[in-house]
Amino acid sequence: MSSSWSRALTQISPYTFASIGIAISIGVSVLGAAWGIYITGSSLIGAAIKAPRITSKNLISVIFCEAVAIYGVIVAIILQTKLESVPSSKIYDPESLRAGYAIFASGIIVGFANLMCGLCVGIIGSSCALSDAQNSTLFVKILVIEIFGSALGLFGVIVACAAHLDHNQIISCC
Amino acid sequence: MSSFSGDETAPFFGFLGAAAALVFSCMGAAYGTAKSGVGVASMGVMRPELVMKSIVPVVMAGVLGIYGLIIAVIISTGINPKAKSYYLFDGYAHLSSGLACGLAGLSAGMAIGIVGDAGVRANAQQPKLFVGLVSVELQVSVNPCGMVCLCNALELKTAVQLEMIIFGRE
Numbered sequence: 062m063s064s065s066w067s068r069a070l071t072q073i074s075p076y077t078f079a080s081i082g083i084a085i086s087i088g089v090s091v092l093g094a095a096w097g098i099y100i101t102g103s104s105l106i107g108a109a110i111k112a113p114r115i116t117s118k119n120l121i122s123v124i125f126c127e128a129v130a131i132y133g134v135i136v137a138i139i140l141q142t143k144l145e146s147v148p149s150s151k152i153y154d155p156e157s158l159r160a161g162y163a164i165f166a167s168g169i170i171v172g173f174a175n176l177m178c179g180l181c182v183g184i185i186g187s188s189c190a191l192s193d194a195q196n197s198t199l200f201v202k203i204l205v206i207e208i209f210g211s212a213l214g215l216f217g218v219i220v221a222c223a224a225h226l227d228h229n230q231i232i233s234c235c
Numbered sequence: 236m237s238s239f240s241g242d243e244t245a246p247f248f249g250f251l252g253a254a255a256a257l258v259f260s261c262m263g264a265a266y267g268t269a270k271s272g273v274g275v276a277s278m279g280v281m282r283p284e285l286v287m288k289s290i291v292p293v294v295m296a297g298v299l300g301i302y303g304l305i306i307a308v309i310i311s312t313g314i315n316p317k318a319k320s321y322y323l324f325d326g327y328a329h330l331s332s333g334l335a336c337g338l339a340g341l342s343a344g345m346a347i348g349i350v351g352d353a354g355v356r357a358n359a360q361q362p363k364l365f366v367g368l369v370s371v372e373l374q375v376s377v378n379p380c381g382m383v384c385l386c387n388a389l390e391l392k393t394a395v396q397l398e399m400i401i402f403g404r405e
Contacts, residue, residue: 067323070244159246159316166250170307173258181265181272188276195280202279202286206272209297213261213268216304220257224311225250 074152075161076144082168083140086221089172090133090179097126097183104187112194119193119200122186125207129179129214136171136221140164143226167221174217181210245326246314252326252333253310259337260303263344267296271351278359285359291369292351295376299340299347306336346375 101122109116143164147157189203271292279286310329314321354368 067242067244070247153243155243155316158243159314162244162247162250163314166254166311169254170257173254174261177258177261177265181269184269185272185276188273192276192280196283198283199276199279199286202283203272203276206268206275206290206293209293210265210268210272212297213264213300216261216300217257220253220304220307220311224253224308 071153071158075157076152078161078165079140079144082165083137083144084168085172086140086168087133087137087172090136090175091130093176093179094126094130094133095179096176097129097179097181097186098123100180100183101126101186101190105190108190108194114197115190115193115200119186119190121204122182122189122207125182125186125211126179128211129175129182132214132218133171133175136167136218139222139226140167163225167225170225171217171221174220175214178211178214178217181213182207185210242321242323242326245321245323246316248323248326249310249314249321249329252330253307253314254333255330255337256310256333256340257303257307257337259334260299260306260340260344263341263347264296264300264303265344266341267299267344267347267351268293270348271296271355274352274355278355282359285355288365289355289358292347292354292372295372296344296347296351298376299344303337303340306333343376347372350375 101119105116105119105122143160147154151157185203185207189200189207192203193200271289275286275289275293278289310333313325313329350368350371354364354371358364358368
């Protein structure tokens, strides 16, 4: 115990951190997906007034945003399986504390990376719909940009799953 | 607790550093991709043949996300209290490098987005500007983020080694 931050942190149960991490991973991911979908959807529906042919193709943008929410759900379920109960004498052991912090960080990573990804894909999807309405050869080209955007959500899932959860220590979790 | 050396709460700061590296880099990459993507889509209505050339800012912004991913993975795999004792020093070092990399990525991404948006629209009107656009994008993406990220990864390891020498820890 060398500093006041440490002293304060050891008083907080690792269950708190783990639970908040799991909640953030799904909640903020779905927030990102919803934000992206409404940005794309409103532009898509507006543009389809004059160009009804675009609706079925541009649903792909909505699906890209939806995938972000699914990433959040998957990681939340994986993180939740890492939670085990330990006897209360061992809750504040270093391994348990570390596991709690790891789950918290994984949740934050996935949640906020997916939030940004959902926003990005939504904005690009809306401009994709609008430009598709003017010139249908543009759809595939702008879709390439959307694919770059949707890779950001995958980065979050990769870091959360590969870097945090494959440690041997985390199996004997809090 | 008998075989444990190092500070118990240090992993909190270490993991937060990894989180900061990825999350802020993703913010920058998302901003860059979205802003320049909107520019490309708007420009493409008038000049469809220039769209594929104008994807340069989007690619540059995507690379920022990869920088954040690399640093986040390096930091997370470095937090291993069973293999090597993890003191508060290591935790704070990881936090600082994660924040540095992430915030550099955020700022680089915003710059890439704004320059990319203006650049692709200008390129549509004046084709000679393409070289200028690409060189500005390269400057913006490589200088802050690439250098900082690579130096970070090195600094992490050398700082920890320096600390071991100075304080004589094992």
